[in-house]
Amino acid sequence: MTTTRTASPPTTGLLLVAHGSSEDPAASLPVRRLGLELRASGRFAQVALGFWREWPGLRGALAGLSTDRAVVVPVFMAKGWFTTHVVPRELGLDVAGANRPGPPEVRVTRPIGASEAMSELVEAMALERLGEAASQAAVVVAGHGTARSPRSGDSVRQVVEALRHRGRFGSVEAAFLEQAPGLAEVVGALEADRVLVVPFLVADGPHRAIDMATAIGLPAHPDDQPIPVGARTMWLTPSVGTHQCIADLVIKLVTDAIGEPLAHNTTPRNPHTTQLLNTVMSDGLLGQVLLSRQGDTFDLRHMEDTAFPDTQLAEFTIDGLLETLRLDADGRYRPNPYAPDLRRGWVARLSDAAAAAEAVEVIYPGLLANLSRADVGAWVDTAARLGEPFVRALPADVERIAQARCTSACLCVRRWEYARTTASRAASSRSPSDTPACLEPCPIFLAALQHALTPSSPPPDHA
Numbered sequence: 001m002t003t004t005r006t007a008s009p010p011t012t013g014l015l016l017v018a019h020g021s022s023e024d025p026a027a028s029l030p031v032r033r034l035g036l037e038l039r040a041s042g043r044f045a046q047v048a049l050g051f052w053r054e055w056p057g058l059r060g061a062l063a064g065l066s067t068d069r070a071v072v073v074p075v076f077m078a079k080g081w082f083t084t085h086v087v088p089r090e091l092g093l094d095v096a097g098a099n100r101p102g103p104p105e106v107r108v109t110r111p112i113g114a115s116e117a118m119s120e121l122v123e124a125m126a127l128e129r130l131g132e133a134a135s136q137a138a139v140v141v142a143g144h145g146t147a148r149s150p151r152s153g154d155s156v157r158q159v160v161e162a163l164r165h166r167g168r169f170g171s172v173e174a175a176f177l178e179q180a181p182g183l184a185e186v187v188g189a190l191e192a193d194r195v196l197v198v199p200f201l202v203a204d205g206p207h208r209a210i211d212m213a214t215a216i217g218l219p220a221h222p223d224d225q226p227i228p229v230g231a232r233t234m235w236l237t238p239s240v241g242t243h244q245c246i247a248d249l250v251i252k253l254v255t256d257a258i259g260e261p262l263a264h265n266t267t268p269r270n271p272h273t274t275q276l277l278n279t280v281m282s283d284g285l286l287g288q289v290l291l292s293r294q295g296d297t298f299d300l301r302h303m304e305d306t307a308f309p310d311t312q313l314a315e316f317t318i319d320g321l322l323e324t325l326r327l328d329a330d331g332r333y334r335p336n337p338y339a340p341d342l343r344r345g346w347v348a349r350l351s352d353a354a355a356a357a358e359a360v361e362v363i364y365p366g367l368l369a370n371l372s373r374a375d376v377g378a379w380v381d382t383a384a385r386l387g388e389p390f391v392r393a394l395p396a397d398v399e400r401i402a403q404a405r406c407t408s409a410c411l412c413v414r415r416w417e418y419a420r421t422t423a424s425r426a427a428s429s430r431s432p433s434d435t436p437a438c439l440e441p442c443p444i445f446l447a448a449l450q451h452a453l454t455p456s457s458p459p460p461d462h463a
């Protein structure tokens with residue numbers, strides 16, 4: 001009798017890549033929530049997040065995936081410079097999304113905004129609010145757009161075409177913040193008494209709350225409800241990217257990319273749980289938090305709150321950690337999660353090691369993945385990859401920003417140097433419970449250096 005060995009199916013990791021912001025705490029919140037939801041869905045062996053302007057960067061996030069294949073889903077609303085140039089470059093792919101030595105084998109999907117399911121999602125959002133008035137109402141799908149890229153409005157125009165074709169609304173128009181036709185102009189030309197504007201954006205940041213609201217005559221930060229403006233009723237919905245169906249849309253993009261359905265009950269693997277448990281066994285300190293074991297469960301709190309009785313601490317879920325600890329004690333955004341100003345006064349009780357790893361990841365994104373990495377980068381390699389203006393940075397420029405950003409304003413120990421040196425590589429060997437190591441210039445450092453080299457670029461965060 002012969003026995004046949006069946007190969008186990010390839011494991012699939014998901015990497016959500018997004019822009020993020022060093023100034024707006026709301027910019028990445030829906031993406032981080034989406035990551036938590038997709039991890040909990042049981043459809044992926046691993047879920048990682050990578051950002052252009054926040055921690056962790058795209059390269060570090062991909063390095064943390066140890067699955068057979070990785071599907072990269074750009075959480076952007078349109079194809080543009082980031083999806084066609086920045087994402088492939090940072091992940092070591094060519095523009096077609098190939099040519100990277102695996103593992104994991106990497107596939108890149110279209111951005112969520114260009115998904116075929118997006119028009120159904122926008123239609124559902126509009127019908128839910130307009131009800132029987134839909135056939136008389138005007139719907140405006142409002143994107144960011146940019147005059148620098150004529151194709152940046154394609155996703156919005158595709159959704160508008162699909163909605164017009166289905167004919168559920170009185171009229172459907174496309175409008176933009178930074179390209180023609182402008183939102184105020186489009187809304188001003190409408191004849192309908194009831195106008196619903198759907199922000200075709202990833203997050204509910206200032207573009208929705210201020211730019212779009214004021215362009216259509218609403219006060220800033222309007223609620224999701226009809227508001228009279230003159231003789232009309234205007235309604236500005238939440239941004240499309242915050243909708244609860246985005247997780248299903250991501251799963252559909254992934255299954256289309258791999259050409260097969262995803263399992264329903266995949267046990268999420270966190271290859272870094274061993275490092276986490278080793279840390280707990282030693283001193284339990286990770287950055288400014290203390291993780292301790294209480295039988296089968298784990299307890300996470302600020303290291304300076306160990307003497308406080310639990311009754312004096314606010315108990316947070318993982319989602320609560322995500323929302324609260326992005327701000328400092330004065331309510332200011334902490335774009336660098338490794339800044340030594342983590343607020344105190346909270347405790348999180350975590351049911352098992354996987355939940356503990358998730359909570360640590362929320363507070364210190366990329367930390368656990370970094371513990372097992374030994375590939376220390378050098379500034380010259382980063383600069384060569386990024387091009388202008390970074391290639392103009394002299395060693396003195398890099399050190400000046402590192403003094404301001406890395407030495408006193410960050411808990412990470414900088415391992416990378418300006419040039420490639422054997423010393424920087426040797427420094428990567430460390431015990432798992434060491435202070436967080438910084439293996440390459442992070443997005444926060446890059447934003448600060450870019451601003452120093454090109455003062456007209458967006459200012460870095462307040463820190």
Ligand code: SF4
Nearest residue numbers: 405406410438442445
């Ligand atoms: S040490 Fe510097 S480059 Fe590294 S994470 Fe901290 S701020 Fe960023």
